[in-house]
């Protein structure tokens with residue numbers, strides 16, 4: 001197994017254990033907002049101030065949270081692994097990179113990055129962005145948005161992800177609901193191409209039956225346990 005190719009998908013569940021609100025609470029709202037009001041291109045056109053306020057608050061919150069044992073275990077696995085390794089995350093926070101992960105794709109973008117609609121460039125962004133944000137490259141003001149893939153937009157690097165899924169021997173899904181496509185379909189792609197598939201989630205997800213193995217429990221407990229096992233104790 002030591003030279004096998006691994007693809008790992010992470011979702012909101014792994015960030016939740018660091019104290020970041022999951023994308024949909026029990027009330028169906030995301031920190032008090034309807035998803036349509038803060039996470040769509042239409043919302044941004046209609047009320048950019050509200051959308052910026054929402055993402056500015058979440059960006060500020062990143063300074064108050066830390067990667068948890070699940071993030072750290074995945075970075076440890078990557079560093080020790082001799083086969084191909086790719087971590088795909090649906091999360092827009094920076095906890096995986098802060099834990100030390102390198103081969104990482106943010107398929108839904110990153111909140112610590114800005115995207116200038118005037119020059120189409122992307123750049124790191126730490127503080128508040130707001131409506132008056134100025135592009136560090138072309139200097140245009142008011143055309144910088146969070147580099148987040150909103151509902152109705154195309155996730156990033158799907159070709160690279162599909163390639164990795166078709167070539168992997170092991171696919172592991174961690175802390176995702178299995179409800180949001182295209183990520184929900186990754187397990188099928190990997191399985192059709194012969195990969196072993198494992199789900200680690202707080203509760204069996206909607207797509208649980210598609211996995212060859214399923215672990216139920218907290219990511220911060222189960223992921224370090226799994227990493228220890230796969231690295232041979």
Ligand SMILES: [Zn+2]
Pocket residue numbers: 116117118119120121135136137138139140
């Ligand atoms: Zn620009």
